Ligand code: SF4
Ligand SMILES: [Zn+2]
């Protein structure tokens with residue numbers, strides 16, 4: 001019978017297809033934490049004394065991320081705070097907000113909840129019911145980014161940490177490549193820095209989605225497991241299915257996609273780094289590469305539809 005490759009415990013919870021490694025619960029938890037710390041060190045994601053804002057949806061990724069970053073907080077290496085966004089998605093978002101709120105309270109960290117309705121006057125459901133010529137995720141992504149950036153400024157955060165995992169990251173690489181959106185492709189990476197916004201970091205980007213989920217189960221973390229009702233309609237979901245299917249016979253394909261991309265990223269970045277010079281949005285005054293920022297141009301479009 002198979003036992004843990006590290007300690008010999010016969011109760012294994014994972015056998016990695018790519019390496020053949022089998023791990024028990026404790027060794028798996030330790031292994032994931034070590035991998036995340038390795039990414040943080042290798043990519044220089046965190047400096048001592050940083051105040052990190054976690055984008056906390058209550059889902060498995062952001063909860064696991066907060067759990068791991070909390071170990072740095074406990075050792076007083078960093079300060080932590082969190083923001084949860086209520087997009088206004090009926091029968092879905094409320095549970096995530098509750099889980100996020102309870103977890104932030106349990107850890108005793110600063111936490112705020114910001115809604116689309118309060119920030120922009122519309123819930124995502126209202127946007128999609130009345131004016132939906134763009135996909136839900138386009139509106140959601142742009143408005144969510146705006147709220148996260150504002151929260152980071154308000155809370156005085158040095159960095160914004162998001163729970164993007166290996167699957168998310170490789171989906172983004174493929175999506176932007178297939179759409180020919182090389183400008184967006186140039187912005188993908190472990191640390192996204194710009195002159196005007198708080199840097200964003202992705203400590204989980206080398207951990208496969210399945211393992212992030214298993215980490216939550218192994219640590220008995222309470223996470224929101226439902227998926228967004230709009231998720232099925234997205235191009236990302238189509239890409240996700242293709243990648244999962246390819247991974248069946250090629251278990252390292254996501255990792256090699258990420259590693260390959262990281263190698264060519266520097267060249268792409270040099271080509272595209274001058275494209276986005278920032279001015280100010282004419283309506284809201286936020287940094288913007290055009291006369292209107294994306295959030296204001298979406299809001300304007302919504303008013304005229
Ligand atoms: S799936 Fe799309 S609409 Fe749903 S929360 Fe994610 S980005 Fe927003
Ligand atoms: Zn073990």
Ligand SMILES: [Zn+2]
Nearest residue numbers: 281284293296
């Ligand atoms: Zn604006």
